[in-house]
Amino acid sequence: MVNIETIDVFYSLHSFQEDELRDKTVVIIDVLRASSTIVTAFMNGAKAIIPVGDMGEASKIAQNVDSDNYLLCGEKDGEKIEGYDLGNSPLEYLKEIVEGKNLIFNTTNGTKAIKKSLGSSKTYIASFLNVSAIVDELKKQENEIVLVCAGWKGRLAFEDMLLAGNIIHLLCNGSLPNGSRDGAKVAFGLYDKFGDDISTVIHQSNHATRLKDIIGTSDIDYCCQVDITDMLPRLKEGMITLTDG
Amino acid sequence: MVNIETIDVFYSLHSFQEDELRDKTVVIIDVLRASSTIVTAFMNGAKAIIPVGDMGEASKIAQNVDSDNYLLCGEKDGEKIEGYDLGNSPLEYLKEIVEGKNLIFNTTNGTKAIKKSLGSSKTYIASFLNVSAIVDELKKQENEIVLVCAGWKGRLAFEDMLLAGNIIHLLCNGSLPNGSRDGAKVAFGLYDKFGDDISTVIHQSNHATRLKDIIGTSDIDYCCQVDITDMLPRLKEGMITLTDG
Numbered sequence: 338m339v340n341i342e343t344i345d346v347f348y349s350l351h352s353f354q355e356d357e358l359r360d361k362t363v364v365i366i367d368v369l370r371a372s373s374t375i376v377t378a379f380m381n382g383a384k385a386i387i388p389v390g391d392m393g394e395a396s397k398i399a400q401n402v403d404s405d406n407y408l409l410c411g412e413k414d415g416e417k418i419e420g421y422d423l424g425n426s427p428l429e430y431l432k433e434i435v436e437g438k439n440l441i442f443n444t445t446n447g448t449k450a451i452k453k454s455l456g457s458s459k460t461y462i463a464s465f466l467n468v469s470a471i472v473d474e475l476k477k478q479e480n481e482i483v484l485v486c487a488g489w490k491g492r493l494a495f496e497d498m499l500l501a502g503n504i505i506h507l508l509c510n511g512s513l514p515n516g517s518r519d520g521a522k523v524a525f526g527l528y529d530k531f532g533d534d535i536s537t538v539i540h541q542s543n544h545a546t547r548l549k550d551i552i553g554t555s556d557i558d559y560c561c562q563v564d565i566t567d568m569l570p571r572l573k574e575g576m577i578t579l580t581d582g
Numbered sequence: 583m584v585n586i587e588t589i590d591v592f593y594s595l596h597s598f599q600e601d602e603l604r605d606k607t608v609v610i611i612d613v614l615r616a617s618s619t620i621v622t623a624f625m626n627g628a629k630a631i632i633p634v635g636d637m638g639e640a641s642k643i644a645q646n647v648d649s650d651n652y653l654l655c656g657e658k659d660g661e662k663i664e665g666y667d668l669g670n671s672p673l674e675y676l677k678e679i680v681e682g683k684n685l686i687f688n689t690t691n692g693t694k695a696i697k698k699s700l701g702s703s704k705t706y707i708a709s710f711l712n713v714s715a716i717v718d719e720l721k722k723q724e725n726e727i728v729l730v731c732a733g734w735k736g737r738l739a740f741e742d743m744l745l746a747g748n749i750i751h752l753l754c755n756g757s758l759p760n761g762s763r764d765g766a767k768v769a770f771g772l773y774d775k776f777g778d779d780i781s782t783v784i785h786q787s788n789h790a791t792r793l794k795d796i797i798g799t800s801d802i803d804y805c806c807q808v809d810i811t812d813m814l815p816r817l818k819e820g821m822i823t824l825t826d827g
Binding site: 346348349351352353449452463473491493494495498516518519520522525527528529530531541542543544 | 596
């Protein structure tokens with residue numbers, strides 16, 4: 338039974354230390370686009386995803402695995418990395434490309450946030466695509482819960498905070514206890530104000546505005562869809578797979 | 583004439599680089615308690631305040647000035663520092679103690695945030711005590727405005743974000759443009775949700791809860807008062823004095 342008053346929200350991957358996630362149930366949020374891409378890869382049959390912190394780590398792992406079964410994936414500053422099999426657009430992660438494959442995944446903010454949660458008790462990957470599945474799973478937790486918004490280079494990202502607020506709103510049935518943590522109140526306030534039309538407000542966010550110039554709007558449209566899947570990706574021993582609960 | 587769409591809000595002193603404040607008009611917010619204490623010191627006749635980043639810097643300056651005219655002030659983790667003349671409670675900054683004096687001021691989050699804004703075009707110190715004076719001054723600015731919330735050890739602080747939201751709410755007459763920055767939307771959403779009863783919600787914040795255990799509630803009651811002064815402290819060449827506009 339989840340205790341809402343103990344839920345915390347970190348608004349960027351630079352706003353906390355690894356120690357603050359120890360023994361917690363952690364939810365990683367990077368709506369545009371790492372979380373949404375991870376969820377999509379599993380929807381299309383990917384076997385496992387190895388999150389890495391930088392290009393060096395990605396290359397090292399890639400050199401030591403069978404390239405028939407592994408794909409090197411990710412982006413730097415929103416763009417596909419030269420020599421990689423896939424970028425960070427969920428629309429690239431088609432069934433015919435990712436089914437049965439292991440993905441080495443390297444992004445500017447999202448995978449770094451995932452790496453910081455290695456000492457947690459459990460870590461799930463959340464997007465709007467699978468928000469209800471995440472909420473159902475969180476309702477079963479005994480641990481304290483931390484929602485980690487990846488943010489953007491140390492800043493908060495509107496769309497990540499909005500999803501955090503959506504999760505809290507669902508967990509507390511729209512009524513936040515007075516004793517809740519500061520981070521939870523900030524995310525809840527944002528969702529309360531802007532949650533009626535998720536797609537429109539996310540399109541107006543700073544990150545979406547930056548991405549539109551690089552990749553157009555189709556990724557953003559895709560990532561704003563709510564509950565199109567019940568996939569529940571979970572980090573276990575450094576690797577993301579589908580959870581068995 | 584202020585352009586609301588260019589206002590940004592940083593939610594902790596660790597969430598930005600000094601460069602991001604260059605040539606901007608900066609507002610430093612540390613409601614509990616550095617901003618409120620600085621404003622109070624000027625209400626009671628302090629001549630100037632020198633913000634310092636740590637105890638070492640404070641000691642170095644203190645050794646080189648006439649101790650009759652200078653007071654060594656501040657806190658570490660909420661408590662007065664041994665050997666200092668004053669702590670960080672605004673209630674200590676009485677007229678008979680601070681009038682005509684220069685204060686060397688050293689706090690855990692607030693003065694560090696002030697130090698990071700040395701490259702700004704202008705830097706003002708805001709609290710609930712002087713919020714309308716700050717808003718009137720911001721309305722005259724031609725520069726982009728950044729509201730810097732000191733936060734608490736890298737985390738956001740509810741009361742700082744609430745004041746940022748209050749300032750934005752007043753500047754845009756309660757109607758935030760769609761194109762506003764992510765940080766401004768988050769602060770605005772928080773104020774929209776929780777701004778009706780500032781004192782009650784600040785008393786429930788994480789920082790107030792921590793402080794109550796150390797110093798009781800009188801400081802918090804004091805810092806929640808709105809518009810008790812039109813003092814406008816401004817940083818100029820490393821020193822905070824009252825602005826002449």
